[in-house]
Amino acid sequence: MSKTLLSSVAVGVAVATILTGCASGTQTAPSTAASSAEKPTEITLYSTMVKGTPLGTIQADVISKFEAETGIKVTVTEASGDGAMDAYEASVAAGTEADLVNFNAQGKVSTWVSKGAAVDATPYLEQWGLKDTVLPDAIADWTNSDGVTYGVPMIGNIWPMIWNTDALSKAGLSAPPTNEAELTGAVAAAKAAKVSLIAAGGKDWSGAKYAMMVFQAYSTADQTKELYRNGGYCASEPSMKGIEYFVRLRDAGVFQKDAAGYGYDQMNTAFFTGAAAGMHAGSWVFSEVPAKMQANTVASGMPLPADSTNKPLYYATYGSNGWLLSPNGVKKSEWIGKFVKMWYEQDVADKMAAAAQVLAFSPATAPSYDNPVLNSALGVRDSGQLAPLMDSLVPADKQQAFTDAASGAYTAGKTAQQVCAALDAAYE
Amino acid sequence: MSLLPGAVAGSRLAADEQADGRAAHNRRRLVRRDLGFATMTVPALVSFFFFTIGPLIAVFYVSFTDWQGILSRPKLVGWKNYAKVFSDPTFWGAGQVTAIQVLVLVPVLTVLSFMLGYFVSLKPRFGGLLKVILFIPALISLPVKSMFFIAILAPTGILNGLLTSVGLGDWTTAWLANPQTALAWVILVDLWQGIGFNAVLFSARLGAIDPETFAAAELDGAGHWQRMWLIAYPISKSYFGVMAMLQFLWTLFGSAATILLLTNGGPDRATTTWSFLLYYKAFLSYQIGYSQAVGVVLIAVGLAGMAVILRLFRQDY
Incomplete structure (x- = not known):
């Protein structure tokens, strides 16, 4: 009996040791930038820019240039799939993480400084001479609710509605709809022409992000930010009116049939094949609009109800991709800084704009955009209103539940009250 | 001397x-x-x-800690996670889905695969080929299987295309995103994958029964149905129980993967089982303590279910 007890205790101690060992990677971020004394022979990079993609090609070019100039080898490990963040965290726990990583600003990435998986980027922005180069808005998208700047922004996107004017004309609209009446009024003609007005990816993040924008139809940016941080959708009059607006659009048939079953790829296909007249699209996808459709594709803000005082809404974010310096990278920070800085040079900015249709992240670089859809989208900034994104505002551990609740709004028959309750439940 | x-x-x-x-x-x-x-x-x-x-x-x-992930330090919180789990409507909703899945899938799959296994054990013409065909679903990897069924069940998929082409366009729906149909399809996909595999296992057991037993029963006028359920089943009852128990455990603990790839637990948690909830809380919500409290409940339910199944199918002759 006592042997059994002793064995159990031993097992428990072993397990506890393993568990606490896993957490031993937690570190405190340095308040000032550390500089590297010796020139390293290698910099390791954990990158979401994978081979064969436009960004992956640019990355290969930048690495070649950096290696030629410094003689330092850059070793890339590709980060892809849903488990990429978990894999990085595991490497941090083991103390073997890459020196430099890039991810988007969403989810638990925003908590990595407090957990010791990345260091505060503020001193390095200064050390690397980027503090006055990067747009303040871009830095804001990489600053979490505790005021910690956890990454150096690299890619920005604008995310408006885009419309196929040929398909719109089949629905009797000569220009993108600007209000609820135009949208719902065109449903019958669109159905008769076997065209959907708006394609939405109602089963994943793409539809969720669009729904979150519709929910903001009556809210100010500050009200939306407060809701993102703490919830309270059912108790907020403007948010309830926004959710009711979404339900009206859904029930009127503005979205394609069975929108709840569509994912991001299927939404794109519906638009690219002309089966849908419009969709909510980030600028990363503009280069994929078929060449024959590009001239007929225009961007706009989101159509609003007549009694909304907002301007047509759109998203823009600099959180699509950014650099995070790992604890292991601190001792090579001087050289990593040289690498990161290369991404802000004019020729790279031009390549990024041409290949990936990304926004300039620095007032110093003015890339030339030759994609007509992107140029149309950039015009939306003048007439529209920037809608806050959830990415760095909804707490990391609530983001998945919140996204699921928002995409659940596409389910037929769901009431505004049920939608708001689901959104609030994500905060419990 | x-x-x-x-x-x-x-x-x-x-x-x-x-x-x-x-x-x-x-x-x-x-x-x-x-x-x-x-x-x-x-x-x-x-x-x-x-x-x-x-x-x-x-x-x-x-399960007794508040732990947000590999980079955080777990803090002991006593029974807090269990209190949270048992007061969480999501947990009880997932329990309901789990019960439906187990109570439908386990009996249907076990009985159908036993019947199919009996047929295969009769060594029909092309029986070898039949065994290979029955085994094929088990050889297909989960992601491939999921892609296959998504292609069939997507709003613009094969099933809706067929329905539209025969004038039943009004019946089309997003099968995996409709709360009324999503769970049924998850169960059907598991049935599709499991029946053939289990049938081959049953046929191996039934093939070991002395053929003279069946021949004698046939002389006494017993048809296939009687031979299957009044002779083959009683002889292999404990094996039947073990197969039912294994299916129960696979369903209870292993349903998360299929659900993740087909429906991601949706729509509106209509396909969120306890197994999927465990994954969801651990990997997507970073509530590892909560998820492991669900895991403990799963272990308890699994042990109780095993005991009941083994008792029900104890060899009694």
């Missing part, structure tokens, strides 16, 4: 001593041999301890 009694006693004593010596020698040899064998099991025991018993204990330990 006769020996004196004392000499006889002495020689017996010597013989006994000799025998005792041989026995002691044999015992030592056996102990040495057993120790040798035992030493060879040490790597397996160590690996079993660290990779099976350790994680099992860790499930219980973690």
Whole structure:
């Protein structure tokens, strides 16, 4: 009996040791930038820019240039799939993480400084001479609710509605709809022409992000930010009116049939094949609009109800991709800084704009955009209103539940009250 | 020639001593041999301890902690996670989905695969080919299987295309995103994958029954149905129970993967089982303590279910 007890205790101690060992990677971020004394022979990079993609090609070019100039080898490990963040965290726990990583600003990435998986980027922005180069808005998208700047922004996107004017004309609209009446009024003609007005990816993040924008139809940016941080959708009059607006659009048939079953790829296909007249699209996808459709594709803000005082809404974010310096990278920070800085040079900015249709992240670089859809989208900034994104505002551990609740709004028959309750439940 | 009694006693004593010596020698040899064998099991025991018993204990330990992930330090919070789990409507909703999945899938799959296994055990023409065909679904990897069914069940997929082409366009729906149909399809996909595999296993067991038993029953006028359920089933009842138990455990603990790839637990949690909830809370919501409390409930339900199934299908002749 006592042997059994002793064995159990031993097992428990072993397990506890393993568990606490896993957490031993937690570190405190340095308040000032550390500089590297010796020139390293290698910099390791954990990158979401994978081979064969436009960004992956640019990355290969930048690495070649950096290696030629410094003689330092850059070793890339590709980060892809849903488990990429978990894999990085595991490497941090083991103390073997890459020196430099890039991810988007969403989810638990925003908590990595407090957990010791990345260091505060503020001193390095200064050390690397980027503090006055990067747009303040871009830095804001990489600053979490505790005021910690956890990454150096690299890619920005604008995310408006885009419309196929040929398909719109089949629905009797000569220009993108600007209000609820135009949208719902065109449903019958669109159905008769076997065209959907708006394609939405109602089963994943793409539809969720669009729904979150519709929910903001009556809210100010500050009200939306407060809701993102703490919830309270059912108790907020403007948010309830926004959710009711979404339900009206859904029930009127503005979205394609069975929108709840569509994912991001299927939404794109519906638009690219002309089966849908419009969709909510980030600028990363503009280069994929078929060449024959590009001239007929225009961007706009989101159509609003007549009694909304907002301007047509759109998203823009600099959180699509950014650099995070790992604890292991601190001792090579001087050289990593040289690498990161290369991404802000004019020729790279031009390549990024041409290949990936990304926004300039620095007032110093003015890339030339030759994609007509992107140029149309950039015009939306003048007439529209920037809608806050959830990415760095909804707490990391609530983001998945919140996204699921928002995409659940596409389910037929769901009431505004049920939608708001689901959104609030994500905060419990 | 006769020996004196004392000499006889002495020689017996010597013989006994000799025998005792041989026995002691044999015992030592056996102990040495057993120790040798035992030493060879040490790597397996160590690996079993660290990779099976350790994680099992860790499930219980973690369920009493607030732990947000590998980079955070777990904090002991007592029964808080259990209180949260049992007051969470999502947990009870997932319990309902789990119950439906288990109560539909396990009996239907076990009975159908037993019947199919009986047919295969009769060695019909092309029986070998049939076995291969039945095994194919089990050879298809989960992601491929999921892609296959998504292609069929997507709003613009094959099933809706077929319905539209035969004038039943009003019946089309997003099968995996409709709360009324999503769980049914998840269960059907598991049935599709499991029936053939289990049937082959059943056929192996039923094939071992003496054919004369069936021949005698046939002479007595028993048809296939009687031979299947009044002869084959009672003879293989405990095997039937083991298959039902394994299916129960696979369904209870392993449903998360199929659900993740087909429906991601939606729509509106309509396909969120306890197994998927465990994954969701651990990997997407970073509530590992909560997720392991669900894991402990799963273990308890799994053990209780095993006991009930084994009791129900105890060999009783």
